[in-house]
Amino acid sequence: MIKYAINLRRQGKKLTSRITESVVFLRRFLGAPRQVGSVMPSSPYLTKAMMDKIDWKETRYIAELGAGTGVFTRSIVRKLREDGKVLVFEIDPALKTLIETENPGFTVYGDARNLQEVMRKQEIPFLDCIVSSLPFAVLPPRVTASILDAANRGLKPGGKLIAYQYSKHMKPYFEKRFESVKISFVLRNVPPAFVYECQKSQ
Ligand SMILES: C[S@@+](CC[C@H](N)C(=O)[O-])C[C@H]1O[C@@H](n2cnc3c(N)ncnc32)[C@H](O)[C@@H]1O
Secondary structure, three states, X not given: OHHHHHHHHXXXXXXXXXXXXXXXXXXXXXXXXXXXXXXXXXXXXXXXXHHOOOOOXXXXXXXXXXXXXXXXXXXXXXXXXXXXXXXEEOOOHHHHHHHHHHOXXXXXXXXXXXXXXXXXXXXXXXXXXXXXXXXXXOOOHHHHHHHHHHHHHHXXXXXXXXXXXXXXXXHHHHHHHOOEEXXXXXXXXXXXXXXXXEEOOO
């Protein structure tokens, strides 16, 4: 009975924090729809689909672009090996503060266009993987191109960019820069999403 009550309380807490997170996210979306690009944080199904594409044993250096309220950040921090390092980018100051408050001692960087500069300052020679939630299709084309080029340059040969989008619009842009692009579909997300697994040439 006590176990049941504790479980119920835990689930209640989880639900409350997910609702709070969704409200914060929606507010940020209403303030800057093209920058935030989505009305809700990613679902646990999309999170799992993204995380399952990463070889966690082989991944030491990883970057997350567009962390939002930190749904992917939490999984990355949990799964990353002990000697690993993650560079998290979020341009919205309120969301950035939210993640930093949840993870004391953690630095969240701003604009993902500064990826290579941050890598240099943090003495990270290459990235094994990049996880992106950036709404590339609605960002200004110059910003999208500059982030995709920085991501490609920052990855090691054979490294992967895992990105989700709500359409197949970005396929040719990824194909232009990466050797192979695989697409899968996650229905259980609002809205349903396409997951792009883009691999840099060896
Ligand atoms: C669709 S939301 C995804 C949030 C979260 N990762 C998720 O899956 O729920 C995209 C996020 O990218 C951020 N963003 C947009 N442009 C950015 C940029 N140039 N650099 C860093 N973050 C950016 C937005 O502020 C927003 O929080």
